[in-house]
Amino acid sequence: MTTAAFPGMIAPRDGGNDNVAGAPILGAGFGENRRQDAGATEKDTTRAGPGTTAVPLNANETQPEDLGANNERLEELRPKLVHALRDLVLQFRQEGIVARRHEIRRIRQARLFWQGMQYAWWNPNDMTWHLPFEQKLNDDTALEEMPRYQFVTNFYQGFGLSFIAVMSQDVPSVRFYPQSAQREDDTSAAKAASEAAKLIEQNNRVQSLLTGVGYYLWTDGKIGGYVRYVADAQRFGSHAEDVIEEASVPLGEDVYLCPQCGAEIPADTPQPAVIPREPFAAAQDKLRDRGIPPEGFPPAGNDGEIPRLARNDNASSGRDNLVPISLCPECGAALGEDNFRAAERIAVPRVVETRRVPNGQEVITIVGGLELNSPVWANEMHEYPYLQWQTEVHRAKLKASYPHAADKIQMGAPQGAEDVYARASRVAVAQGLPTVHPGDALFNLVTFSRTWIRPWSFFALEDKVVRDELLELFPDGCYCAFAGDTYCESRSEAMDDHWRVLHALPGDGQNRPSVGDSLVQVQERYNVLSNIQAETYEFGIPPIYADPQVLDFDALQNQVAEPAAHYPARAKPGQPLAAGFFQPAPARVPPEMLRHQQDLAGPVAQFLTGLFPAVFGGEMSDVKTATGYAMARDQALGRLGLVWRRLKTFYADLMLLGVDCFRKHRPEDAEIPFLGAGGAFESKWIRLADLKGNIQCYAEPDETFPRLKSQQRGVLQQLMASADPMVQRALAEPANLGFIKSVIGLNELVVPGEDSRNKQLREIQVLLASAPILAPGLGSARILAPRSGSAGFQPAFLGASGADGEHRQDAGATGSAGFQPAGLSTAGAGGASLPAATEPALLPSVPVDELLDDHAVEFEECRRWANSDAGQTARAQSPAGFANVRAHAAAHLRALARQAGASAVPPSRT
Numbered sequence: 036m037t038t039a040a041f042p043g044m045i046a047p048r049d050g051g052n053d054n055v056a057g058a059p060i061l062g063a064g065f066g067e068n069r070r071q072d073a074g075a076t077e078k079d080t081t082r083a084g085p086g087t088t089a090v091p092l093n094a095n096e097t098q099p100e101d102l103g104a105n106n107e108r109l110e111e112l113r114p115k116l117v118h119a120l121r122d123l124v125l126q127f128r129q130e131g132i133v134a135r136r137h138e139i140r141r142i143r144q145a146r147l148f149w150q151g152m153q154y155a156w157w158n159p160n161d162m163t164w165h166l167p168f169e170q171k172l173n174d175d176t177a178l179e180e181m182p183r184y185q186f187v188t189n190f191y192q193g194f195g196l197s198f199i200a201v202m203s204q205d206v207p208s209v210r211f212y213p214q215s216a217q218r219e220d221d222t223s224a225a226k227a228a229s230e231a232a233k234l235i236e237q238n239n240r241v242q243s244l245l246t247g248v249g250y251y252l253w254t255d256g257k258i259g260g261y262v263r264y265v266a267d268a269q270r271f272g273s274h275a276e277d278v279i280e281e282a283s284v285p286l287g288e289d290v291y292l293c294p295q296c297g298a299e300i301p302a303d304t305p306q307p308a309v310i311p312r313e314p315f316a317a318a319q320d321k322l323r324d325r326g327i328p329p330e331g332f333p334p335a336g337n338d339g340e341i342p343r344l345a346r347n348d349n350a351s352s353g354r355d356n357l358v359p360i361s362l363c364p365e366c367g368a369a370l371g372e373d374n375f376r377a378a379e380r381i382a383v384p385r386v387v388e389t390r391r392v393p394n395g396q397e398v399i400t401i402v403g404g405l406e407l408n409s410p411v412w413a414n415e416m417h418e419y420p421y422l423q424w425q426t427e428v429h430r431a432k433l434k435a436s437y438p439h440a441a442d443k444i445q446m447g448a449p450q451g452a453e454d455v456y457a458r459a460s461r462v463a464v465a466q467g468l469p470t471v472h473p474g475d476a477l478f479n480l481v482t483f484s485r486t487w488i489r490p491w492s493f494f495a496l497e498d499k500v501v502r503d504e505l506l507e508l509f510p511d512g513c514y515c516a517f518a519g520d521t522y523c524e525s526r527s528e529a530m531d532d533h534w535r536v537l538h539a540l541p542g543d544g545q546n547r548p549s550v551g552d553s554l555v556q557v558q559e560r561y562n563v564l565s566n567i568q569a570e571t572y573e574f575g576i577p578p579i580y581a582d583p584q585v586l587d588f589d590a591l592q593n594q595v596a597e598p599a600a601h602y603p604a605r606a607k608p609g610q611p612l613a614a615g616f617f618q619p620a621p622a623r624v625p626p627e628m629l630r631h632q633q634d635l636a637g638p639v640a641q642f643l644t645g646l647f648p649a650v651f652g653g654e655m656s657d658v659k660t661a662t663g664y665a666m667a668r669d670q671a672l673g674r675l676g677l678v679w680r681r682l683k684t685f686y687a688d689l690m691l692l693g694v695d696c697f698r699k700h701r702p703e704d705a706e707i708p709f710l711g712a713g714g715a716f717e718s719k720w721i722r723l724a725d726l727k728g729n730i731q732c733y734a735e736p737d738e739t740f741p742r743l744k745s746q747q748r749g750v751l752q753q754l755m756a757s758a759d760p761m762v763q764r765a766l767a768e769p770a771n772l773g774f775i776k777s778v779i780g781l782n783e784l785v786v787p788g789e790d791s792r793n794k795q796l797r798e799i800q801v802l803l804a805s806a807p808i809l810a811p812g813l814g815s816a817r818i819l820a821p822r823s824g825s826a827g828f829q830p831a832f833l834g835a836s837g838a839d840g841e842h843r844q845d846a847g848a849t850g851s852a853g854f855q856p857a858g859l860s861t862a863g864a865g866g867a868s869l870p871a872a873t874e875p876a877l878l879p880s881v882p883v884d885e886l887l888d889d890h891a892v893e894f895e896e897c898r899r900w901a902n903s904d905a906g907q908t909a910r911a912q913s914p915a916g917f918a919n920v921r922a923h924a925a926a927h928l929r930a931l932a933r934q935a936g937a938s939a940v941p942p943s944r945t
Contacts, residue, residue, distance in 0.1 A: 105524040106508075107439045116508070117522050119501045120515050124486050126495060127421050131411035132453060136162060138546045139460050142405045145254040146464040148191050148555060153562055162456065164463075186565045190636050191558040195551055197646050199249035201675060206241050207683040207734055209690050214729035224728030228694045230721050232732075234707055235693040238396045247401045252539040252678065255404035256549030260535045260685065261424065262692040264700035266395035276392040282385035285378035292376050295368035302375065395700070397693045405461055409536065411545045416536050420492040425454070427461060427480040433518045443521040446478055458482050481518050487530040488513040533692065537685040539678055550678060553643040557635050564632045568624050575622025582607075585615030645674035683734035691732035698726035715797050747778050768899075791889035795896040798881050802923055803909055803916035808878040879923035883930055890927040890934070897924035 102108050110117040128135070140157070143164055147155055155164040211228040213221030251258040265271075289302040363370060408423040434441035462477055489512050496502045505513065508527070515525040538547045581588075587603040594602060606612040641647050697705075705721040754762050765771065883890070897920060900906045910917045 103439070103524075105526050107437070107524055109525060110522045113504070115501055116504060119496055119498070119505065120488070120513065120525070121517070121520075121522075123488065123492065123495060124421060124423065124484075124515075127410060127492070128408065128423075128453060134411035134544070134546050135408065135453070136456065138404060138411070139457055140164070141546075141548075141552070142255045142403070143460045143464060145549060145551060145555065146405070148189075148558060149195065149254055150464070150467055151187050151189050151192070153187050153189070153191075153558060154185050163459065185562075186569060187562060188565060188636070189558075190561070190640065191551060191554050194554060194640060194644050194646050195250070195253040198253050198550060198644070198675070199246055201646075201672070202249035202252070202679065202682065203242060203245035206236065206245065207686040209683075209687045209732055209734055211691075211694070211730050211732050214731060218728060220728035221730065222728070223725045224730050227721055227725035228730050228732070230707065230719060231694045231697045231705070231726070232690045234705060234721065235397050235399070235690065235697065239399045244399060244401060248537075248682065251401065251403040252537075252549065252682075253551040254549055256539045256547050256552065257404035257407065257409075257545065258537050259402040259407040259409075259422070259424070260537070260689045260692075261400045261402060262533055262689060262696055263398060264395055264696050265398040266393045268391070268393035271394040271396055273391045273393045275389050277386045278388045278390060279384045280387045281382050283380045284383055285380050287378040289378050290376050291363075291370045291374045293363040293366060293368050293370065294374060295363060296366040298363055298365040299376075300363060300370070395702075397696045397700075399689055399693060405457070405464070407536070408457075409545050413545060414543065416531070416534070419489065419530065419536075420495070421486055421488050422530055422534055422536075423484060423486045425457060425461075425482055425484045427458065427465070428483040428518075430479050430481050433481055433483060433523075437518070437523045440518070440521050440523055444481060444518045445521070446481065454482055454484075484517045486513075486515050486517075487528065487534065488515070489530060532695070535685055535688045535692065537681060539681070541677075550644065554640055557640055557643065561632060561635045564628060564635070567628070568632075571622050571624050577619040577621050580617040582615035585612065647674075687732045687734040691730070694726070694730070694732075697721075698723060715800065717800065751775065751778050788889060788892040791892040792896050795893040796900070798893075798923065799897070799900055799920055802879060802881055802919040803913055805880045805919060806915035807919040807922040808880060810876040810878055877918060877922040877925075879926055880919055881923055883923065883926040885930055885933075888927065888930070890930045894924055894927040894931065897921075897927065 100112060102112060140162075144155065147153070147164065147166075152166055155166050157163075158165050209232065211225040211232070213225045215221050248258060290299040291302060292299055362368065402424055406425055408425060410419055410421065413419050430444060430446055433444050437444070462480070488509075490506060490510065493502045493505045493509075496505075509525070511527045511529045513525060514528040516523040538545075539550045540547055542548070585604055585606060587605075590603045594600060604612060604615070606615065701723060704723055707719040707721065708716055709719065710716060754766060757763070766775065883893075901910075901917075901920065901924070906917070906920075909920075
């Protein structure tokens with residue numbers, strides 16, 4: 036379990052989980068995640084987040100210790116803990132140092148073989164592979180001991196490409212199940228997780244991902260899958276986001292409350308400079324008549340007018356620049372500051388600015404065995420005390436990612452001897468050169484080590500105080516990052532929430548062979564035989580011996596070798612000229628060696644790897660029929676199924692981690708646009724609220740081995756040749772036409788009815804957005820009927836008949852396939868359905884075109900959609916839209932009935 040998370044929470048630099056406030060920005064974070072660190076955390080211990088530890092000051096007082104958003108200041112404030120983490124990792128790595136060296140040696144040789152550099156020799160003194168001409172030779176005598184030829188016929192790579200193609204030609208199918216089928220949140224989470232997994236596969240380019248998996252299974256034999264959430268504007272783009280702050284707005288307006296009559300006068304009511312007394316005299320008389328003595332009237336001036344009061348500049352009133360009302364317009368009472376009533380104010384959000392925020396998504400990284408360090412003695416991942424991922428990163432990138440440690444990150448190799456050995460191997464295979472060039476550019480690469488430690492691993496420490504502090508700071512396990520020997524960051528993070536490890540073959544421990552290991556020695560033997568064959572052809576060319584009395588050698592030395600040249604020679608008396616020359620037989624390659632060489636590249640390599648010719652389309656001399664090739668292919672795929680089944684389980688675990696990462700770190704619901712069956716773009720939404728339940732993920736148990744398009748095409752051709760009516764009906768199903776065209780590869784092929792089907796699917800989406808039209812009565816309801824011979828529509832009366840008694844258009848549905856609303860009767864054969872004029876009818880919001888629509892195809896598509904999962908979901912969630920589609924289908928059915936009736940009427944005789 037990781038630290039509690041909520042949707043929209045800012046993810047840490049490399050995809051972990053912490054509750055640190057902060058907003059993602061551009062240009063910060065290690066390599067992938069761009070974020071802004073939170074700075075100082077709250078001083079209240081009840082609100083302290085990760086990276087904030089309470090340090091007792093005395094018996095009655097504690098103060099939170101600011102360690103940073105990802106414990107960046109841990110080494111500064113608590114160096115003993117960082118030192119303990121560094122020693123703990125070193126201690127666990129020393130336990131399997133010998134086996135790790137052998138694993139690195141094996142993987143490095145396999146990767147060099149893949150690159151075609153297959154003449155490396157092992158030096159036990161420096162424990163590394165060396166390539167020919169890598170070092171300067173002392174004298175020319177050493178050249179004589181080296182082979183004259185170094186040909187490489189790289190069938191190790193060829194077989195590996197075939198293996199990768201088989202492993203990546205199809206994506207493993209996974210299915211999400213609820214933890215409990217009785218809980219509604221679990222079932223909804225399982226359904227939403229399937230859509231989230233499709234989005235994760237699309238974002239991570241799953242075909243390329245599986246290609247990398249196949250490569251590492253062939254060369255390394257061990258891979259790790261790392262899943263995390265990454266926000267990066269350079270990789271995934273950015274979007275505009277409003278910055279909202281709280282603002283106070285008045286609820287109403289400021290008023291003056293008259294103390295005399297209780298009237299409310301708006302504070303911004305305009306008033307003249309002087310107020311005549313006459314209007315207020317009548318008001319005074321009204322008050323006196325009611326028994327209320329008038330008070331508060333200002334004295335009249337010499338001109339008989341009442342002057343206004345002084346300007347009110349009181350800042351507390353909030354009306355600094357307004358001239359307040361001096362007199363009540365109702366009764367004439369004087370109004371002052373004591374009568375001012377400010378409007379009630381409420382807090383509302385307000386957009387103050389807009390900034391660019393990087394987009395984020397779930398990222399799956401496949402790591403090979405040369406970069407992944409795990410305890411060699413463990414058989415399963417749950418036994419790992421630690422897991423380490425090492426890569427070479429440029430020093431500038433690390434400094435930009437960790438500015439607090441930028442001055443400490445130095446160039447050059449790591450400090451530990453084992454890290455130097457592993458680093459040299461990674462750098463050597465990364466260059467792809469026949470020799471290793473450790474120039475200044477590679478000197479800037481710093482080994483960046485990211486290590487995950489389980490909580491129980493802390494008990495390997497003898498210091499109980501340090502151990503307890505680590506358990507308190509990292510309750511879920513520890514993730515720590517070091518650039519060389521420089522501490523960068525750490526956080527509480529569980530290894531199992533982000534990692535899965537896969538081995539290609541069953542075995543013991545972690546140092547297991549890869550799929551292509553058995554082919555390494557076969558490749559070496561084949562190379563030796565190829566060189567012997569080439570040397571035999573060159574050095575086996577025999578010399579020509581000549582009699583000096585027959586051939587003039589002095590003249591031959593001065594002769595230029597050219598076509599049709601003449602050379603002085605004289606045959607001995609009584610003997611032919613050829614008797615003066617002798618050439619021994621040329622050296623020949625033994626036929627047994629050639630046959631052995633062919634066996635190495637053929638049956639031997641195929642048996643060791645399980646990649647028989649049927650897998651990659653090769654020719655088999657002992658098989659002549661298609662059935663035989665199919666049997667051989669199935670047998671070969673069954674052998675590779677050992678690896679495929681393990682890969683399916685590994686892939687299902689990665690998808691489960693990806694969905695878990697999705698619901699923890701996604702800031703909002705995700706939209707998935709897709710091209711609908713009707714050719715229009717549609718959207719699916721993945722709601723975070725639907726992912727709150729508990730789920731589990733399994734690979735499809737009944738899934739067959741991946742099938743190529745050519746194999747699918749062969750099965751389809753067999754089905755087309757079948758006379759089974761059920762098979763022919765399935766092939767004629769409009770919903771299968773698109774798949775058949777894609778398998779055949781003729782996307783330009785026009786299939787009858789396909790356009791009508793796509794048109795109907797687009798209409799269904801429009802129909803679902805509205806409700807059907809309820810006609811009050813068939814005798815008076817009017818709808819739009821298609822105008823013959825044009826694309827327009829004309830009004831038509833339901834149930835009305837023309838002069839010839841023909842019904843122009845009916846409402847509702849006829850009695851077929853369950854589409855018959857109440858009040859409608861089914862017509863007899865050859866006649867149109869007759870509506871009941873007293874019952875209401877449902878009319879579709881999208882009318883049918885009587886002349887141009889293919890009613891049969893569109894009605895069948897409506898019926899197929901109504902019985903599909905999408906139709907049943909619409910029936911439950913949008914009953915009005917489903918009723919609209921049903922009314923539309925009924926209109927197509929009525930049109931079919933009218934067409935059948937018209938065809939049954941015999942032509943009139945004139």
